[in-house]
Amino acid sequence: MSETLVPVDEALTRYDPVMGLEIHIELNTATKMFCGCPTEFGAEPNTQVCPVCLALPGALPVVNAKAIESAIRIGLALNCEIAEWCRFARKNYFYPDMPKNFQTSQYDEPIAFDGHVDVEVDGETYRIDIERAHMEEDTGKSLHVGGSTGRIHGADFSLVDYNRAGIPLIEIVTRTIEVPGDKAAAVARAYVSYVRDLIGGLGVSDVRMDQGSLRADVNLSLKPKGSTTLGTRSETKNVNSFRSVERAVRYEISRHAGILDEGGSVLQETRHFHEDTGTTSSGREKSDADDYRYFPEPDLAPVSPSREWVEELRATLPEPPAVRRARLQADWGFSDLEMRDTIGAGALQLVADTIEAGATPQAARKWWLGEMARRANEQGADLDSLGITPLQVAEIQALIDAGRINDKLARSVFDGVIAGEGTPEEVIVGRQLEVVSDDGALGEAVDRAIAGDPDAAQKIRDGKQAAAGALIGAVMKEMRGQADAGRVRELILEKLT
């Protein structure tokens, strides 16, 4: 069935979007939620499993204290109330990536509830209300074989790795978000980015969207302008980057508007987002919530965090993001606009880490918002999944400061590091990128440049130093960009004045 898509701007003249966002955070505990299996990312299949997470008969789960602590800290950071007493619940459904045939989750007694965060878009602040943050466990990973590779439909069979099954997850659920339609996509992105920074700052998760330690689901419905009746929502999964959050919102606005314009009704269903096309496709129809037949988990004791413990944990929270941002802006000497751009690009933590690793604030900002943002944009990726770390960026900047390479060569070093050719130092050696500042080699090139452009040389002799640019350019060209431009200028002026 072909779908009619209405351009977003046009759709927003007739409808207001209503969003709900669900974020799953994989905690970075050493062990799983209910057993002592390790949680390393990327381990060989089925090497981090035991009778509990494989649901072998008779196995009994025991809660990881660290996961509870992390859950409470996340709840507090989201300005939530922390439950005095809560239970786990079984969410029953059959799917091979969940060997127990139920997911241990929380139902009507989440550990944290009634919170809020304030996110900023284009200088405006939007309050996002948090309904709840609850604890649950991750599922295994399925590899669908046959048919079109990796896709569920058309698969002949599936191969399941349970290393991820049982890793602690925190699911953060917002209340409905109603903001001006033209801001919806940006607010959704800003919220996910904000939560990433917030949770990252707590040190309880790697919060890597590209590795799945932070995953977002976008629920969206449209209501006709002036109406107060909520429309039917779709729930888009597989949204694996900040950029995709924004695109998923926009696509669903277009798609819903197309259906509603034709007098149709939106199906309540799960949809899958496709990074390559920026579109969503139908997953499965959402079954009734009651069909999960939640009931309290009898194998796990209820959790009742003492108020003393909660207050102890509250005292461990880092400064609130708004306070931190103000402090960093002052420390770094960024203008409001520079700070806003840094946050908007999702680069705050990367810039902070780069500065921490020794780069100046302006250098850190320049690379992440310039060169790296351009690469991320070209690849449709987020900055933190480019394959280069803040430490490496700081190292490369240090090499520039030491005169070993220049900005132009640095780009080639970035290429090499991202391509996996080793450390910046190794890339410089491997690609022979070092700047030539040896006066002998440079002097000869300068002589040739002067001989090749007598007019420019004469102008400099006549006192027009600006003409040196042409000669510097000629030298740089001959040296394939690997000359120390400052030293070249000095040599030219020495020889001609």
Place this chain on the structure above:
Amino acid sequence: MSEPAKGISRADVSHLAGLARIDLSEAELDHFAAELPAILEHVAVVQQAAGDDVEAMSHPVPVNNVFREDVVVPCLTPEEALAGAPASEQQRFLVPKILGED
């Protein structure tokens, strides 16, 4: 929970069987549609035994906060993990085609 429904329709039984992935014949659907309401009536009698002053409980003893430290313990080897699997491939559990039933 509210009072158990007196009438359980054949459609209800069919729906429940579907959720539990139990394949029931036509005759079995008829049978359970008649039998389940009787069971629920018995349960309703038991429920009356506890007055409003008795809280529903999910655990037989009032124990809270049973935790373990976040310390890694040895896992199964992949061979052990897969030993009971009807089929495996690439060190993973091989399962029949997912979906299709949805």
